[in-house]
Amino acid sequence: MVKRIRGSSADFERALERLKRAEVRVGFFAHSRYEDGTPIAGVAATQELGSVVERIPARPFFGPAIDQGKTANARGIAKAVSNALAGGDLKQGLELVGQKVVGDIQKKITEVTMPPLSPVTIAARAARHSKGLASTKPLIDTGAMLAAVTYEVDA
DSSP states (O other): OOOOOOSOHHHHHHHHHHHHHOEEEEEOOTTOBOTTSOBHHHHHHHHHHOBTTTTBOOOOOHHHHHHHHHHHHHHHHHHHHHHHHTTOOHHHHHHHHHHHHHHHHHHHHHHOOOSOOOHHHHHHHHHHSGGGOOOOSTTOSSSHHHHHOEEEEEO
16 A cells, blocks of 8 residues: 655654654653652552562553553554644644553553552551541552553653
């Protein structure tokens, strides 16, 4: 299949240069912290991978979200690139990809149920919350980690 792209070769070269520098970063960034100052990225990494030292089992959410969305995300990137090569706005297309991946990760966080929280963790959560009521769902306590998933686009 041959697709014609409108514009001069200089326009095409400029578009290619923009593509070389383009990035979409999704995850937990340095500015995201819990109320006590703890970096959310560190907590998210510990939850994703687990910690033998802290006796925290792995509760993968990030990797599985990326793996499950791989095909759709590749299509979104291809559409953004095709649009850019045709003279469109690359950043807008990559923003859509970033938003989708954020949603995929947040959805996966809410789906994690195993392994269940230990009774010690449940009691600690209850002690921190008013009226002793707290979520017994893994990865969901204050909602800060869920809300901190974000993206950045450089295009």
